[in-house]
Amino acid sequence: MKNQALLNKKPFEINYGQETETEINKLVKIINQTPTLKSLYPPRWLAIKLLESDEDIAQRLSAIPGSTELYTEAQASVESLKKILGDDVDILMADQRYRWINSLVKEVVMKPDQSILTNSDKIDKIVTNRFLGIPIFLIFMWIVFKLTADVSAPYLDWVEGVINGPIARWTTSFLGWIGLGDTWVVSLFMDGIIAGVGGVLVFVPVLMFLYIALAVLEDSGYMARAAFVMDRLMHALGLHGKSFLPMLVGFGCTVPAIYATRTLENKNDRILTGLLVPFMSCGARLPVYVLFASIFFPKNSGKVIFSMYLLGIVVAILLGVIFKRTLFKGKEQSAFVMELPPYRIPTLKGVWRHTWERTGAFVKKAWTIIMATSVILWFLMSIPTGGQGSFANTEIGNSVFASVSKAIAPAFKPLGFNSWEASGALVTGFVAKEVVISTMSQAYAAGEPDEEVEETPTFLEDLGEIVKSFAESTLDTIKSLPLIVGVNLLGEEEEAEPTALMDAIKESFEESSNGNGWLAALSYMVFVLIYTPCMVAIAAEWHELGAKWTWVSIFGQLFLAWLLSFIVFQGGILLGLG
Amino acid sequence: MKKLTIALAGNPNAGKSSVFNVLTGSRQHVGNWPGKTVEKKEGHFQKDGYEITVIDLPGTYSLTAFSPEEVIARDFIIDEKPDVVVIILDSANLERNLYLAVQVLELGARGIAVLNMIDIADSRSIKINKEQLSKLVGIPVVTTVASKGEGISDLMDCIMNIANEVTK
Amino acid sequence: MIPLSMTATGELVQLVNILGGEEIKRRLAALGLTPGIKLCVVQNAGGPLLISVRDSRIALGRGVAHKIMVCHQ
Numbered sequence: 001m002k003n004q005a006l007l008n009k010k011p012f013e014i015n016y017g018q019e020t021e022t023e024i025n026k027l028v029k030i031i032n033q034t035p036t037l038k039s040l041y042p043p044r045w046l047a048i049k050l051l052e053s054d055e056d057i058a059q060r061l062s063a064i065p066g067s068t069e070l071y072t073e074a075q076a077s078v079e080s081l082k083k084i085l086g087d088d089v090d091i092l093m094a095d096q097r098y099r100w101i102n103s104l105v106k107e108v109v110m111k112p113d114q115s116i117l118t119n120s121d122k123i124d125k126i127v128t129n130r131f132l133g134i135p136i137f138l139i140f141m142w143i144v145f146k147l148t149a150d151v152s153a154p155y156l157d158w159v160e161g162v163i164n165g166p167i168a169r170w171t172t173s174f175l176g177w178i179g180l181g182d183t184w185v186v187s188l189f190m191d192g193i194i195a196g197v198g199g200v201l202v203f204v205p206v207l208m209f210l211y212i213a214l215a216v217l218e219d220s221g222y223m224a225r226a227a228f229v230m231d232r233l234m235h236a237l238g239l240h241g242k243s244f245l246p247m248l249v250g251f252g253c254t255v256p257a258i259y260a261t262r263t264l265e266n267k268n269d270r271i272l273t274g275l276l277v278p279f280m281s282c283g284a285r286l287p288v289y290v291l292f293a294s295i296f297f298p299k300n301s302g303k304v305i306f307s308m309y310l311l312g313i314v315v316a317i318l319l320g321v322i323f324k325r326t327l328f329k330g331k332e333q334s335a336f337v338m339e340l341p342p343y344r345i346p347t348l349k350g351v352w353r354h355t356w357e358r359t360g361a362f363v364k365k366a367w368t369i370i371m372a373t374s375v376i377l378w379f380l381m382s383i384p385t386g387g388q389g390s391f392a393n394t395e396i397g398n399s400v401f402a403s404v405s406k407a408i409a410p411a412f413k414p415l416g417f418n419s420w421e422a423s424g425a426l427v428t429g430f431v432a433k434e435v436v437i438s439t440m441s442q443a444y445a446a447g448e449p450d451e452e453v454e455e456t457p458t459f460l461e462d463l464g465e466i467v468k469s470f471a472e473s474t475l476d477t478i479k480s481l482p483l484i485v486g487v488n489l490l491g492e493e494e495e496a497e498p499t500a501l502m503d504a505i506k507e508s509f510e511e512s513s514n515g516n517g518w519l520a521a522l523s524y525m526v527f528v529l530i531y532t533p534c535m536v537a538i539a540a541e542w543h544e545l546g547a548k549w550t551w552v553s554i555f556g557q558l559f560l561a562w563l564l565s566f567i568v569f570q571g572g573i574l575l576g577l578g
Numbered sequence: 579m580k581k582l583t584i585a586l587a588g589n590p591n592a593g594k595s596s597v598f599n600v601l602t603g604s605r606q607h608v609g610n611w612p613g614k615t616v617e618k619k620e621g622h623f624q625k626d627g628y629e630i631t632v633i634d635l636p637g638t639y640s641l642t643a644f645s646p647e648e649v650i651a652r653d654f655i656i657d658e659k660p661d662v663v664v665i666i667l668d669s670a671n672l673e674r675n676l677y678l679a680v681q682v683l684e685l686g687a688r689g690i691a692v693l694n695m696i697d698i699a700d701s702r703s704i705k706i707n708k709e710q711l712s713k714l715v716g717i718p719v720v721t722t723v724a725s726k727g728e729g730i731s732d733l734m735d736c737i738m739n740i741a742n743e744v745t746k
Numbered sequence: 747m748i749p750l751s752m753t754a755t756g757e758l759v760q761l762v763n764i765l766g767g768e769e770i771k772r773r774l775a776a777l778g779l780t781p782g783i784k785l786c787v788v789q790n791a792g793g794p795l796l797i798s799v800r801d802s803r804i805a806l807g808r809g810v811a812h813k814i815m816v817c818h819q
Contacts, residue, residue: 012683012716041656042686053768056643087781088768090642094677094775095782098800101676104714109672110705118702121788124803130791221591228805232793235807241794265645335770336794336807339639339777341591342670342698347725353599357608640776644769673800674778 013044016096019084023051023077030070037067050074051081052090120342124225133229140222141248144213148206149252149283154476155205158469163198166462184391188378196374199432200367203255203536207359210249210256214263215354219346223263224338231336237317238324240264241336243273247316250280251309254533257282258540259362268328272320274545275553278533279316281309284433288528291437295502296509296521304522308529315530315560366539373431373535380404396442401427405443415527415562416513416520416569426527432534437501444504516573523569530561579629582741585654587682588666589675590637593694595619596724597666598634601734611636611650626738633660639674641681655685661744662737663687669699669706669721679715688744689717690736696721696729750787750795751811757787759816766813777804779814 015021027047031037037046049057051074061067081089127136171189175181217223223242231241242264250257257277264270289308293301380401384394396402405424412418412426421443429436457465506517513520532538532554541550588594599606602621611618619634635654636647643649655663663682667675672693683689693699693706712719718736722729747762761783764771778800779785788803789796795806806814 011686012680014680014684045685048684052642054643056649087763088771090768091764091771091775091780094772095780097677097680098673098778098780098783101673101680104676104711105673107714108707108711110707112703120803124788124796128789128796130789130793224805228794228796231805231807335773335810336805337770337773337777337810338805339589339591340796340803340805342803344698344725350596350599350725361608638776640772642772642776644772671801674802677776677778 011042011044014097014100016048016093019081020051020089020093020096023081024048027051027070027074027077030073034066034070036064037061037070040064047074048093051078052093053078054090118342120221123343124340127222127225128228133225137226137229140217140226141245144210144217144245145248145252147209147213148249148256151477151480152205152209154473154480156202158473159201159205160198161469162466163194163201166457166466168194169457169462170459184382187382188375191381192375192378193371195378196371197367199374200363200370200536203253203366204359204363206253207256207259207362208355210260211355211358212351214245214260215351216346218263219344219350219354221341221343224340227336227338228340235336237320239273239276239320240266240269243269243276246273246277247280250277250282252283254278254280254282254537255362255540258537258544259358261544271545271549272323272328274541275323275549275556276316276320278537278553278557279312279319279530281312281529282433282533284534285528288429288433288436289525291502292505292521292525295506296518304525308525311526311564312529315564362540362543366536366543369539369542370431370535377401377428377431402443411562413512414570415523415565416516417509417524419508419512421508422512422524426531429528430532430535432536433528436528440505441501444501444508513569516569519569519572519577522572523565526568527561527565530564531557579624579627580741580745582628582630582662582737582744583633583658583660584630584662584664584737585633585635585658585660586664586666587635587651587655587678588637588694589639589668589678592637592666592668592675593724594634594637594666597664597692597694597722597730597733598632600724600727600730602632616646616650625734626741628738628741630737630741633658639678641678641685652681652685655682655687661688662690662740664690664692664733664737666692666694666724669693669696670702670704672706683715683717688740690733690740691715691717691719692724692729692733693719693721694724697723697726747815747817749812750797750806750814750816751790751808753787753790753816755787755790758784758819759787760784760819762815762817764814770810770813774810774814778802779804784819785816 016024024044024047027050028043031041031043031046037043046057050070058071061071078089081092085092126132168190171194172181172186175183175186175189180186214223217226223245226245227241229241230244234241234243243261245263246257246260249260254277257280258274261270261274261277264273285308286305289305290301293304297304381396381399382391382394383400384390384398385400385403401424402420405420405427408427409418409420409423412423417423421440424443425436425439428439509520509524510517538550538554541553545553586594586598598619598621602623605623606619606621609618609620610616616636621632621634623630623632633654635651638645638648638651641648641652654660665679665682667679679689679691691711693708693711696706699706706721708719708721718739720729720732720736722733724730750759753759761779761781763781764774764779783799785797785799787795788798790811794808795811797804797806
């Protein structure tokens with residue numbers, strides 16, 4: 001045997017001082033006489049934990065036969081030590097350990113005088129400064145927000161393009177090749193499965209950018225400073241300093257925002273933040289506001305849209321305060337105690353690994369739930385009712401989906417919008433807010449003209465196109481970086497005005513609300529703001545908060561959405577605003 | 579092939595995940611600890627005829643029972659009895675980091691102390707006598723800069739030495 | 747003896763004891779805040795405090811700082 005030290009033959013022990021050692025030995029003796037205990041725990045360690053009044057150990061001992069004597073004896077020891085030493089035994093033992101370490105460190109470590117300011121301290125003088133701290137924090141948060149919202153957009157388009165273009169074409173050809181062309185299977189794959197897969201994959205670029213940003217903030221050590229700086233403000237709302245980041249990310253997309261709650265250590269803080277995040281109006285809800293505001297409030301559309309965002313924030317703040325006093329009352333809110341690690345330059349490898357791991361976990365967890373919902377929705381839209389049309393070849397208005405929408409529509413009567421088209425759009429909006437408008441245009445049959453059949457590109461052309469468009473997205477991403485500071489190099493997107501759809505919506509809302517169309521529209525927008533953001537967000541909540549809180553969140557949001565829309569619509573009429 | 583289980587313990591911010599990543603490369607599995615929402619990372623590597631499983635224990639400052647992370651870490655050491663517990667220490671902040679190390683050793687675990695981020699300690703002119711530290715604590719000590727992969731082969735040698743002792 | 751929250755930036759003080767529950771006491775002890783330890787108040791400018799203890803920087807919410815009793819040497 002070449003190295004005696006390696007074997008660690010002599011057990012490691014710290015001397016806790018004469019009085020404590022006497023009690024430890026007393027307990028060790030009892031433990032050694034109880035075989036059931038001796039085999040489970042190292043005797044000296046168990047004795048120490050008992051003197052420290054460790055709850056977990058006490059609880060486990062109660063299940064072990066023959067431990068009562070030991071437990072009673074331990075409590076007597078704790079009492080007598082408390083009398084002799086005059087303080088909590090566990091704190092004194094912690095102190096003894098630190099004393100032992102302190103003398104060890106004195107012997108093996110040589111260091112310069114403590115008064116030397118490290119680089120970290122110098123950076124902290126600025127970053128945690130009372131006046132500069134918050135502006136610096138806001139700049140960083142702005143960058144994170146822009147990265148997830150804007151810079152990821154070109155990749156998002158690329159993913160969408162690849163799925164709806166080449167992947168969709170290959171699937172069609174493949175199905176044709178195995179003899180299933182022109183059957184309902186094609187429609188199932190196109191409108192059900194591929195739409196579902198696409199629904200998951202489009203989130204990948206957004207999440208990757210978020211995770212890159214989070215990894216850099218965490219690995220550099222800034223995250224702890226951010227919490228320090230924001231603690232005062234968030235504390236007033238009953239939240240933790242670290243809750244701010246998920247809230248902000250929520251304005252881009254609820255899904256990464258829910259995953260961002262992971263940076264909070266305390267479970268209650270994590271759940272509370274996770275419940276509030278969905279009220280931050282995400283990017284996908286914006287087109288709905290824009291459409292409705294331009295139909296019903298053409299002169300004040302900006303103000304109306306802004307007030308939706310504001311309403312979401314106010315709801316979150318009020319709910320936060322209410323939850324803190326009810327659901328989370330008495331639950332320990334973790335005291336703000338946190339180490340500020342020294343600043344470090346994040347490594348590329350570390351950041352990449354974080355990003356990859358977390359994005360992969362999302363895809364793995366999310367795809368089943370989303371695929372299932374899309375397929376179910378497809379079946380609902382494909383099954384005809386009342387003998388019109390055939391399976392997978394039916395007008396949406398004659399499908400089971402329309403019947404379901406008609407069945408739930410009366411629930412929205414008091415809110416001013418009980419047409420099946422409007423409620424149907426809310427049903428698909430449950431899956432993703434992006435499809436609210438497309439469902440409406442399908443349902444109001446103000447649909448887009450059929451796309452012209454293009455010449456089908458070959459497999460190689462498709463592959464080439466995928467690579468080429470990826471390169472273009474990368475270029476666009478680089479071009480979009482200046483967006484972070486508000487410079488737009490991308491050029492404005494053209495937006496076609498779906499006038500037929502706008503007229504149809506206006507007519508339908510005026511009719512369902514007895515002429516109070518704009519109130520109904522406002523109520524509809526409020527509903528879209530408050531109810532479930534999307535299926536992927538539910539999957540994320542399930543993943544992060546667990547089943548129970550996910551249900552609380554879903555039903556709570558539905559109830560609140562209905563209530564607030566009711567107040568808006570009926571309140572408006574009562575006030576004679578209609 | 580002979581099997582060996584090692585656990586990594588350390589404070590948050592001590593560079594535990596860097597050590598884990600260089601040891602296991604891409605052979606990792608991320609899951610949750612049974613019944614908990616705490617992330618469990620497990621990885622593997624092979625060396626000198628050993629299949630070595632590496633468990634990344636949750637980063638904690640202590641091993642009391644106040645957070646699920648602490649209970650998970652200590653239960654693993656008590657119940658699963660890993661062959662070695664590699665204790666990752668931030669060299670520039672040794673005193674606070676040793677507090678966890680002491681508690682791991684009190685549990686009767688066979689330990690290796692890793693003085694990680696030794697470059698930062700150097701840059702602050704903090705000198706650590708690692709032979710003396712090893713002698714006083716009674717466990718082997720290696721220095722590393724895990725984020726750059728420095729010192730990892732020393733750590734592996736150290737693990738293999740213990741492996742040979744364990745299986746002898 | 748005064749609460750840590752009443753100290754000024756730059757002061758060097760000694761921890762006397764911590765008022766409050768077991769949990770917070772143990773959490774602070776794990777971070778090296780045990781009775782008798784000397785600590786430096788790096789920042790106390792409203793909101794949470796920043797202290798330096800045993801070579802590490804620890805942020806403490808005001809609520810916690812009210813419960814940590816310290817004395818000048």
